[in-house]
Amino acid sequence: MSQEPRKNTLTNRYELDLDGKRAYLAYEERPGGVVAFTSTFVPPELRGKNVAAILTRFALDDARAQGRTVVPQCSYAAAYLERNPEYADLRAAS
16 A cells, blocks of 8 residues: 555545545544544455555544544454554543
């Protein structure tokens, strides 16, 4: 994959463009330094290429760099956090 993920603050999405298609992880800013990951979308043509994992890892690293915690409302983001305990410290208290 030649493209790198990016944060688009105008649309509140982390995005990755590949082969003329755009995958994204949408987020919402919350009070108290919390960011909620609300949905992940990967076009059918890009599925099976680890695109959602790349976006989620990028988003989690961004949250960590900003000192934020995360609410994984999206089922993919929640599963990613469960499978990757190195990001457990980012989960916002419920």
